[in-house]
Amino acid sequence: PVYNALINGFCRDNKIKEAFSLLSQMADKGIKPNVITYSTIINSLSDAGKVESALAVLAKMFVTGCSPNVHTFTSLLKGYFMEGRLFEALDLWNQMIQEGSEPNVVAYNALIHGLCSNGRMEEALSVSYNMERKGCYPNVTTYSALIDGFAKAGNLVGASMVWNKMITNGCLPNVVAYTSLVDALCRVFMFNQAHCLIEKMAAENCPPNTVTFNTFIKGLCCAGKIEWAVKVLEQMDQDGCLPNATTYNELLDGLSKANRIKEAFELFREMMEKGVEPNIVTYNTMLYGFCHAGMFKEPLQLLGEMLLMGKKPD
RNA sequence: AAAACAACCUGUGUUA
Numbered sequence: 001p002v003y004n005a006l007i008n009g010f011c012r013d014n015k016i017k018e019a020f021s022l023l024s025q026m027a028d029k030g031i032k033p034n035v036i037t038y039s040t041i042i043n044s045l046s047d048a049g050k051v052e053s054a055l056a057v058l059a060k061m062f063v064t065g066c067s068p069n070v071h072t073f074t075s076l077l078k079g080y081f082m083e084g085r086l087f088e089a090l091d092l093w094n095q096m097i098q099e100g101s102e103p104n105v106v107a108y109n110a111l112i113h114g115l116c117s118n119g120r121m122e123e124a125l126s127v128s129y130n131m132e133r134k135g136c137y138p139n140v141t142t143y144s145a146l147i148d149g150f151a152k153a154g155n156l157v158g159a160s161m162v163w164n165k166m167i168t169n170g171c172l173p174n175v176v177a178y179t180s181l182v183d184a185l186c187r188v189f190m191f192n193q194a195h196c197l198i199e200k201m202a203a204e205n206c207p208p209n210t211v212t213f214n215t216f217i218k219g220l221c222c223a224g225k226i227e228w229a230v231k232v233l234e235q236m237d238q239d240g241c242l243p244n245a246t247t248y249n250e251l252l253d254g255l256s257k258a259n260r261i262k263e264a265f266e267l268f269r270e271m272m273e274k275g276v277e278p279n280i281v282t283y284n285t286m287l288y289g290f291c292h293a294g295m296f297k298e299p300l301q302l303l304g305e306m307l308l309m310g311k312k313p314d
Numbered sequence: 315a316a317a318a319c320a321a322c323c324u325g326u327g328u329u330a
Contacts, residue, residue: 002316006316039318040318042318070318078318107318183322212321218322245323249324250323281324285324287324289324
């Protein structure tokens with residue numbers, strides 16, 4: 001348990017090398033890694049987009065006589081889907097069932113999310129029906145993944161259908177579910193409705209958070225409704241919801257794509273004054289904006305500032 | 315509290 005906790009800590013810090021060295025240290029001391037040890041490592045490799053390495057660890061598990069469980073399979077599934085390897089993901093799913101690991105709600109959610117993010121909404125929906133039939137009931141995470149999938153596909157009808165089913169099934173929406181629905185509305189340019197939904201959230205005892213507002217602002221910026229987006233920024237403060245770097249990045253991007261680089265730069269300064277630290281995306285956005293506007297002195301200056309702030313250009 | 319699942323930002327505004 002102590003080693004597993006340590007390995008988990010390294011994995012969370014993206015220190016996979018250190019995690020592996022702990023693994024070999026365990027071997028030196030004659031401590032046998034268990035399924036949790038291996039799954040922890042497999043999960044972080046999957047998250048890092050290194051499914052091949054994750055599979056190598058899986059093979060090693062088998063060699064040492066340790067069987068994967070549903071956690072292990074779910075982590076690998078995620079890795080396959082992240083790389084768009086749909087068929088291998090589905091093969092893995094079948095393999096999991098054949099090996100006698102019953103999928104639980106988390107595993108189903110990972111499968112549904114993977115299908116959604118690979119554009120397979122039909123299949124994702126039918127998986128949600130199947131799980132229910134098998135007595136594994138969809139939860140708010142399941143519904144949110146589906147709503148988000150329909151939102152990204154520009155399918156408001158689908159998103160609303162899932163939302164209604166969620167309510168009918170007595171599942172309480174949380175801030176993620178609401179935010180996904182806000183996104184669905186924004187993507188079909190129903191900004192007034194999105195605004196109303198955000199207002200409703202507070203009344204329903206589920207106050208919007210920074211991501212909710214960011215989603216709304218992004219939708220407005222993409223539609224060229226920058227003035228409205230700026231108003232939303234101002235309103236966030238009143239709602240006790242702090243803008244973060246992403247909030248500003250979206251607005252900076254919107255302004256510079258609308259050829260309003262000067263205002264973008266002012267907002268960039270304002271961001272710093274308000275104590276929101278620019279990140280690498282902020283700088284990339286500004287640099288892009290300047291260059292796009294045919295300005296060449298400013299980006300060089302900004303690059304200098306960036307280095308002073310201890311940020312590495314990527 | 316030893317492990318797995320859902321929502322937001324830049325990069326060529328990509329499903330015609």
